Amino acid sequence: MEQLFEILNGINPGIDYETETKLIDGGLLDSFSILSLIPELEEAFDIEITPGEMIPANFNSADAIWSMITRLKEE
Amino acid sequence: MTYTSPLYLFAFFPLVLAAYYFCPQRHRSKVLLLASYIFFYSISGKLLIYLLLSTLLIHHGGLWLGYCKAEGERELLASQDKKALKAVYARKRRRILWLSIGFQLGILLVLKYSNFFVKNINDILHIFSFKEVVPAMHFVVPIGISFYTLQAVSYLVDVYYDKIKPDDNLERLALYLAFFPTLMEGPICRYNQTADSLYIGKPLDYKNLTYGLQRVLWGLFKKLMIADRLNPLVDNIFSTPGNYSGITIIIGAVLYTFQLYADFSGCIDMTIGTGEIFGVIVPENFRQPFFAKNASEFWRRWHITLGTWLKDYVFYPISLTKFGKKLGKKSRERFGKHLGQVLSSALPLFGVWLANGFWHGTGWHYIFFGMYYLVIILLENLLEPWVVTVTNALHMNREGIPYRVFQTIKLLIIVFTGELFFNAGNLTLGFQMFASIFTGFNWSVLTDGSLLKLGVSIQDFYAAFFGLLTVLIVGVIHERGVSIRDEISAWRMPARFAFLYAAILVVLIFGAYGEGYLPVKLIYAGF
Numbered sequence: 001m002e003q004l005f006e007i008l009n010g011i012n013p014g015i016d017y018e019t020e021t022k023l024i025d026g027g028l029l030d031s032f033s034i035l036s037l038i039p040e041l042e043e044a045f046d047i048e049i050t051p052g053e054m055i056p057a058n059f060n061s062a063d064a065i066w067s068m069i070t071r072l073k074e075e
Numbered sequence: 076m077t078y079t080s081p082l083y084l085f086a087f088f089p090l091v092l093a094a095y096y097f098c099p100q101r102h103r104s105k106v107l108l109l110a111s112y113i114f115f116y117s118i119s120g121k122l123l124i125y126l127l128l129s130t131l132l133i134h135h136g137g138l139w140l141g142y143c144k145a146e147g148e149r150e151l152l153a154s155q156d157k158k159a160l161k162a163v164y165a166r167k168r169r170r171i172l173w174l175s176i177g178f179q180l181g182i183l184l185v186l187k188y189s190n191f192f193v194k195n196i197n198d199i200l201h202i203f204s205f206k207e208v209v210p211a212m213h214f215v216v217p218i219g220i221s222f223y224t225l226q227a228v229s230y231l232v233d234v235y236y237d238k239i240k241p242d243d244n245l246e247r248l249a250l251y252l253a254f255f256p257t258l259m260e261g262p263i264c265r266y267n268q269t270a271d272s273l274y275i276g277k278p279l280d281y282k283n284l285t286y287g288l289q290r291v292l293w294g295l296f297k298k299l300m301i302a303d304r305l306n307p308l309v310d311n312i313f314s315t316p317g318n319y320s321g322i323t324i325i326i327g328a329v330l331y332t333f334q335l336y337a338d339f340s341g342c343i344d345m346t347i348g349t350g351e352i353f354g355v356i357v358p359e360n361f362r363q364p365f366f367a368k369n370a371s372e373f374w375r376r377w378h379i380t381l382g383t384w385l386k387d388y389v390f391y392p393i394s395l396t397k398f399g400k401k402l403g404k405k406s407r408e409r410f411g412k413h414l415g416q417v418l419s420s421a422l423p424l425f426g427v428w429l430a431n432g433f434w435h436g437t438g439w440h441y442i443f444f445g446m447y448y449l450v451i452i453l454l455e456n457l458l459e460p461w462v463v464t465v466t467n468a469l470h471m472n473r474e475g476i477p478y479r480v481f482q483t484i485k486l487l488i489i490v491f492t493g494e495l496f497f498n499a500g501n502l503t504l505g506f507q508m509f510a511s512i513f514t515g516f517n518w519s520v521l522t523d524g525s526l527l528k529l530g531v532s533i534q535d536f537y538a539a540f541f542g543l544l545t546v547l548i549v550g551v552i553h554e555r556g557v558s559i560r561d562e563i564s565a566w567r568m569p570a571r572f573a574f575l576y577a578a579i580l581v582v583l584i585f586g587a588y589g590e591g592y593l594p595v596k597l598i599y600a601g602f
Contacts, residue, residue, distance in 0.1 A: 031386060032416050032456065035423075036407065039400050051391040052236025 001066055007040045008062060017062045024056040034059060041065070047072040076117045078259065078345050079298055087114070088349070091255075095353065096279055103276025104250055107353065114255040115218060122217035125182060130249045133227045134242070136175030137234045141241035143168050172235045176228055183224045186214045191437035219258040221434060225384055226252055230266045232388055239267050247274040256349040260342045262360040262380035269355055277354030286560050290348030292578055293549075297341030299586030300542030305334045307530030313498050316508045320515025324508050326526065328495035333543060335494065336364070339378070363550040368482045370451045370489055381434070385427045393423040417456045424449055440502040447493055538585045 008017045012033050015023070023029045029037070037059075038049050047069060058068045076083050091110040098106050116123050147164030154160045189212045200208045230251070233239045242248050251270040277283075312319050312327030319327065340361040350357035364377035374382050393399050402422060407415030432445025466473055492509070499505035520526065527533060552559060563571055 031390065032420055035394050035403060035420060036412070036416055038395065039404050042400075049395065050236065051387070051395050052232075052238060054387065054391040054395075055238070 001062070003044055004041075004062055004066055004069070007037065007044060008065075011037050011040070021061040021063075023061060024059050029059060041069065045069050045073060076114065078256070078342060079295065092279075092352070095276075098276075100276045100278065104246060104274045107255075107273060107276075108246060108250045108253065111250065111253040111255040111258065115253065115258060118259075119215075119217040122215060125186070125217045125220065126223065126253060127249075129179060129182065129223065129227050130245070130252050132175065132178045133230050133252070134245050134248050136171065136178075136231050137241035137248075138243060139171050139175070140168055140231070140234050143171060144237075168235060172231060175231050179224050179227045179231070183220055186216050186220060188433075188437055189214065219261075222257065222261040222263055223252045225263045225381075225388075225434075226265075229263070229384060229388060233266060242266070242270070244274070247271075250274060254350075254355075256346040257357065260339060260346070262343060262346065262358050263384050264358060264380070268358055269350075272355045273353070275354075279352065280354070282564075283351050283354055285564070287348040287350070287352035289560055289563070289575070290351060291345045292348075292575075292582065294341040294344030294346075294348060295586070296542065296578070296582050297337040297344065297546060299582055301337035301539050301546070302334045302341060303586070304531065304535045304539040304542070305330050305337075307535075309334050309498075311530045313500070316499070316504055316511075320511035321517050322520045323526070323529075324495070324512050325491070327508075328491045328498075330539075331498050332491050332494040333539075335498075336361075337542070337546070363554050365483070365487070365490075366550065366554055367486060368479070369455050369486060370448060371455060373486060373490065374448070374452075381431070385430055389426045389430050390423045393426045394420075399423060413460055414457070417453060420456070421453060424452065428452075435497070438501055440496050440499055440505050443502055443505070444493055444497045447496065451489055541585070 005017055008015070012029060015028055017023075020026075020028065034054070041047065042049055049068075049072065053068060053072075058064055076087060078084075087110075091106065094106045094110075095103050112123060112126075115126060143164060147160070147167075150164075151157055151160055193209045193211055196209050197205075197207055197211075200206075230239070230248070234241045247270055250273045251264070251266055254264075254269065254273055257264060309327060309331045312323060313331065316324070316327075343360040347357045347359065358380055360379050362376040362379065364373050367373040367376050394403070399419075399422060403415070403419035406419040409415065410418060428445035428449035429442065430445075431448070432442040435441045435444065463473075466478070471478055495508060496502070496505035499508055531539075549559065563574060566574070
C-alpha cells in the first residue's frame, strides 16, 4: 500500500490519498492522470490492467485501487 | 411523428401511458416495446428490420460470449496448463467480440457511410482520369441507428469485460435498444443504466408523473421558444451563405449554436421526462455546457453520453493497447511528465475526435470539426503550466470574475467557430463563410434593419431572447446545485398549479408552431 501511495503522489501530489474517496467522481484524477498511473501500477505490481477495469469504482480511492491490484494479482 | 408533433403529444404518448397504466405489471414492458416499434415504424417503416437484426445479433453475441466464458471456466478446473488454456479462451472470446461488433458497425457503415466512401473513391480515381468507377449506392438510413448501434456495442463490450452478465431475455434487450423516447436523439444509455428499470414496468406514481411532465414541458419550451423561433434565420444564412458576410455570419453561427443547444437539450429533457414518468432514470446529456472553463470541460458537459462512450470504448482501449502503453512510457521518459502526458494522449484523442466527427455525419466538415477540437484540447493541455506561470506572474486570480469572463469569451469563440464549420454544407463553404466574416465586416448591419429581413420578426427575436434568458437563469440555479422541481413541489398547491399553468400558457402563446412556422427537424436525429 505504501508503494501505491508513493506512485499516486508522484502522479498527482497534494491529495490526501489515505482519506479521499472521490478521486474520479470529484475530478481529482482525470483521464490523463489515469493514463500515467496505469503503466506505473502495471510495472510496480506485475499486473495487466484492461479497458474493462476502467470504471470509476476501481479508481475512486486508494483502497479501491489496492483492491483492484490484489484481485488482478490473484487472477 | 416526432416528439413535438401533435400526433405524438396528444395521441401516441397518452395512449401508451394509458395502456401502460391499465396493463398488469408483467406485461408493461411489452407495452413499451410495442410502442417503441410502432414509433420506429411510423418514421422508418420497414427499416425496422435493421433494429430487429441488431437486437438479435447482440442477444446472440452476448450469449455466445457468456457460453464461451462458462466453457473456459469448466475446462480450467481440469486443466494442467491453466495459463495456456486461459489464453486460448481469451483469444476465442476476443474473436466473438470482434465478430459481433463487426456486424453492428458493418450495418451502420454500409447504410450510413457507403455513399461517402464511394464518392471519395470516385473523386480520387477521377484525378487519374477514371470516371464513376464505383457505382453510387443510396441507402435509406433508419432513425436512431447511430445511437442504438453505440448502445449495442457498449452492451457487447461490457459483457466481454464481465461488467454485466449476458442477458438471455430477448425482450429486455430489445427494449433497451428501442425505448421510444431515446430513439431519435439518444442519450446513449448503457445496459446497466436502463435495461432493468425499463423491463420491471414500475407502477406510475404522482411524483414521477409530475416531475416527468414538468421536464417534458421544459423541453418543449426550449424547442418551441428558441430552436423553432430561430430556425428561419439560421436556415436562411446557412442555406444561402454567399448572400451574407461579416456580422451576419457571426450572428448565424451564434444563433445556430443556441438553436442546436435548445433543440438537442430540449429533446433530451423530453426524453428524460418521459423516462421519469415510467420510473426509468435516463442519463443526463447536458450540464450547463456554456459555463465550462475550457473546451475539454465543455465536452464533459455537452453530449455527455457520447463523450463518456468515446472515453470508455475508444480512448481507454487505444491507450491500453501495448503500443499505446509503450508510446506513453517512452513519451514520458523522453519529454518529461507534462509534455510526455500530452503527447501520449494525442493518439487516443485522435481516435476519439475522429470517431466524434465521423459519428456526426458523412462529410469532411464533420471530420474537420473533430480535428478542430483535437487540436484545441491538445493545445489547452500543453499550455496549461504556461498559463499558470503567466497568471501567477501577473497576480491574476484564476477563480476571479475577470478571468472567468475571459475564459467564457474564449470558449464561446471556440464553440461558435466550431459550429459554423459543423453546420456549413461542406468544408469549402465552411471556410468561405469563416473568411467572409473578415472580408465583409460592416457594423451597419446591426442598425440598418437588414437583420429583420432574414426571415424572423422583431417579435421572434424578443421571444427567443426571453427563452435564452430563461435558460441562462435556470442554468445558473442548476449550477448552484438547486433542484427547481424540488423547490416547486414544496410550494402550496395553488401556487404550484398557477406556476405550471403559466408555464404551459407561455409555451402555447409564445412557442413557434402552427401556420407560418417551419419547425426545425430534430437536428441530432439526422446524425
